[in-house]
Amino acid sequence: MPLLFPHVAHAHRDSASLASRESESHAKIALMQPSQIARDGTDLALILTCALILYSLFAGVLQRGLLRKLYGGAYDGLEDTASSKGNERQRISFTYHHVASISFxxxxxxxxxxxxxxxxGSGxxxxxxxxxSGITIGDILSILVQVYCGxxxxxxxxxxxxxxxxxxxxxIGLLIIAQTAAVLGSRASKSAEATKEFYLCVVWGAFDIVTEFPLHIVLIIWRIKRRNSRLCYKIACGCTAWVLAMAFTETIITAWLLAQSWAGWQLQWQIITPTIFTLWIxxxxxxxxxxxxxxxxxxxxQ
Known part of the structure; x- marks a missing residue:
């Protein structure tokens, strides 16, 4: 059936296409709407508490025999605090590198x-x-934020x-940022800043985990092979380049996200968010x- 007003149909299609192009030209953070992040803040407090307990228990298991069984004399040398004052520091770092690598x-x-x-994506x-229907993306991310903070x-x-x-x-800065975003989201704030701040927390947390995860693994190797100066030199150089590359990439992406969404932030957030990120970097x-x-x-x- 022919259209009586074909120019009207074309106008509708053109406006829809223009709206689609405009939405695609903006970062997702700029289009964020107020949304409840977590359904119950009490549940998140319980998750944080349980995560902290599990980390402590796991570290205790590692120190009370598991690391010695896994590494033998390499760990005994770290535990022998009588021979070197720095061994206790190395033993503690050796333990938390294992906890961090597994948890991350x-x-x-x-x-x-x-x-x-x-x-x-579209989520x-x-x-x-x-x-x-029972578990949402917000639920999973909120739980992982508490495990991460733990x-x-x-x-x-x-x-x-x-x-x-x-x-x-x-x-301390990381904990305050993440918990502030979680609290604002659990109250279902009418302001989109809560959702945007949580969005940035997810981006920053992802960069932090992707950066730190391989570092903890290679630093475990560092402790085991600490007498191999050539290998340790290569590890340290690689870690330096990796951290700098990730910091540069994170800065570029964060600057772009803030530029795309700058008009939607209130004045206090326009001051707080860049300041926090600067300290972070x-x-x-x-x-x-x-x-x-x-x-x-x-x-x-060498």
């Missing part, structure tokens, strides 16, 4: 799909996961004597400087 590996395995779907926080709470308390002030500032650069210093030390030992 689990978070990556479980959270890769919902994180990619939420940040880059939203209320979207059911794999078509199920690890850093564990590390702050576990390394209380040996953690640097810069690392401490990094961990400074800690990453400080970590790269530490690896570079380690490389120089190993080079002198």
């Amino acid at each position: 590996g689990i978070i990556l395995l479980i959270g890769a799909y919902p994180a990619i779907s939420f940040t880059c 939203t926080l209320p979207t059911p996961l794999n078509g199920t 690890y850093y709470l564990f590390e702050v308390t576990f390394r209380s004597r040996y953690i640097s002030f810069v690392a401490l500032a990094h961990h 400074c800690t990453q650069l400080y970590g790269a400087a530490i690896f570079l210093r380690m490389a120089r030390q190993q080079r002198t030992l």
Whole structure:
């Protein structure tokens, strides 16, 4: 049947096409709408508590015999604190590298799909996961945020004597950002800033885990092969390049996301968010400087 007003139909198609192109030209964060992230903040507090307990129990199992069975004399040398004052620091770091690598590996395995779907795909926080009606993308991400925060709470308390002030500032800032986003989301704020802040937390957390996961693994190798100066030098150089590359990539992506969504942020968030990210990147650069210093030390030992 011929159309009576073909120009009207063309106009509708053109407007729909224009709207589609406009939505595609903006980052997803710019189109975020207010949405409840977690359905019950009490559940999240329980998850955080359970995660912290499990990290502590796992570290206890590692220290009370499992690491010695796995590595034998390599771990005994770290545990012999009478021979060297620095061995206790190395033993503690050896333990938490194992806890971090396993926990980050689990978070990556479980959270890769919902994180990619939420940040880059068509998924939203209320979207059911794999078509199920009971569990949503927001539920999984909220749980993983608490597990992620639980690890850093564990590390702050576990390394209380040996953690640097810069690392401490990094961990505290991370915990405050993530928990603030979770609290705002659990209250179903009418402002889209809560959802946008959670979006940035997912992006930053993903970069942090992808950056830190291989570092913890290679630092385990470092402790085992600590007498091989040539290998340790290569490891330190590789870690320096990796951290710098990831920090540069994260800065570019974050700057683009903020530029795309800048008009939608209130003034206080326009100040707080870039400031927090700047401090975050400074800690990453400080970590790269530490690896570079380690490389120089190993080079002198060759």
